[in-house]
Amino acid sequence: MTQPNLDWHNLGFQYIKTDQRYVSSWRDGAWDSGTLTEDHLVHISEGSTALHYGQQCFEGLKAYRCQDGSINLFRPDQNAARMQRSCARLLMPPVPTEMFIEACRQVVLANERFIPPYGSGGALYLRPYLIGVGDNIGVRTAPEFRFSVFCTPVGSYFKGGLTPANFIVSSYDRAAPNGTGAAKVGGNYAASLLPGQEAKNQHFADCIYLDPATHTKIEEVGAANFLAITRDGRRLVTPKSPSILESITKFSLLDIARDRLGLEVEQGDVLIDGLDAYSEAGACGTAAVITPIGGIQHGEKFHVFYSETEVGPVMRALYDELTGIQYGDRPAPAGWIVKVK
Structure with missing residues (x-):
């Protein structure tokens, strides 16, 4: 061969x-x-x-x-x-x-x-x-x-692999409140091209989308799902909304966080004005795997999580466990792996 x-x-x-x-x-x-x-x-x-x-x-x-x-x-x-x-x-x-x-x-x-x-x-x-x-x-x-x-x-979707990246909140909506946001269809991605490019023009990795109804809650990070760790290090929180494309990687990480890291997991509202409640954050998906979020620009305010240069301990542990399962280095939950060869 x-x-x-x-x-x-x-x-x-x-x-x-x-x-x-x-x-x-x-x-x-x-x-x-x-x-x-x-x-x-x-x-x-x-x-x-x-x-x-x-x-x-x-x-x-x-x-x-x-x-x-x-x-x-x-x-x-x-x-x-x-x-x-x-x-x-x-x-x-x-x-x-x-x-x-x-x-x-x-x-x-x-x-x-x-x-x-x-x-x-x-x-x-x-x-x-x-x-x-x-x-x-x-x-x-x-x-x-x-x-x-x-x-x-x-290789890596975002340049640098498992290194923190910064994002900016977009004024655009990714999807309508009762539209096709939960489906993986091309129109959602076509709509994201302009706000994504505007974010890159300002030297951010991509943009953060808020909920289309109230513009107060985080929904997605570019083409990835958002997750965050509370300041006490005990809970993993991820947004829940009918207009989010539910990531298979995200649900896998929720299971890993609960069953292997002993964290509480919660799907609910993540208020853009409440980021001080979280010590770490990340973008996750098949392409991105986990990209730690260094900081988020929202209006005139730039919020830094764990670090703009270093990966937080929980994001590192989640990444190591997930990739360990995917590459066969760690035991997989039942049904997660299909052996091709």
């Missing part, structure tokens, strides 16, 4: 074309058997609803090379379930869980040479997506659908 000429320790988070991807089509009420293809281009009708009306959703998960050479998929059943919820919101046919996991498994095996080696800090990022296709012009659900999974080797 020829290895690609890549600097495994400095990958970053960017597209790298790999060997094969999985494709399946939905027609006449059923998915076909699916296949692997070397063609990385998507050929669809110019009338496809994905192009004009945003009828599409996607997922993100990773495969990890373990020290013994085996390959782990982390909680793919939860990605399948979340995609099914997104499909229901956008009137798209759901991909069955077994089909979703098998597609991911095939893609990992077909592109095994692109999995970053154990110890590099990298992983193979999988991007399942589902789009409405077929000849159409009216505002209605598509006549056909395409489900595909491709992959690319990645």
Whole structure:
């Protein structure tokens, strides 16, 4: 197996074309058997609803090379379930869980040479997506659908890996109060491009979104979920809202915090004017893993958590436990790991 000429320790988070991807089509009420293809281009009708009306959703998960050479998929059943919820919101046919996991498994095996080696800090990022296709012009659900999974080797999403990053509160809303915020759909991300760029123009890693109804409570950190540790070090708090995309990483961290670190966990309101209650904070997600938050700019005030340069002890412990499970170095809770090889 020829290895690609890549600097495994400095990958970053960017597209790298790999060997094969999985494709399946939905027609006449059923998915076909699916296949692997070397063609990385998507050929669809110019009338496809994905192009004009945003009828599409996607997922993100990773495969990890373990020290013994085996390959782990982390909680793919939860990605399948979340995609099914997104499909229901956008009137798209759901991909069955077994089909979703098998597609991911095939893609990992077909592109095994692109999995970053154990110890590099990298992983193979999988991007399942589902789009409405077929000849159409009216505002209605598509006549056909395409489900595909491709992959690319990645490193850290935010520059610097497990180092604190600073964020700024945005005046924009990520999603409407009763909109598609809880679904992983492209429109939410398109809306985030401008505020995200404005944050970067001001030398922040990304922006913080407040709740769209009152603009008083933290909801998301760019494309990641927010979590914080109370000053007494005993509780992990994360926002709860119907317009948040619920992160599989976040729910995994809640379990780890409760069951392995002995913390109390709480989903509730995180007031933007109440940040003094927290000693540490972080952004979490499949891509970000955990990015400690050094500080948050809100209006004229800049609030610093544990440090702008050092990682707090709880964020470090959560990161070590989560990545230890993903790379097979620490025991995983039942059902969290699917062995690909």
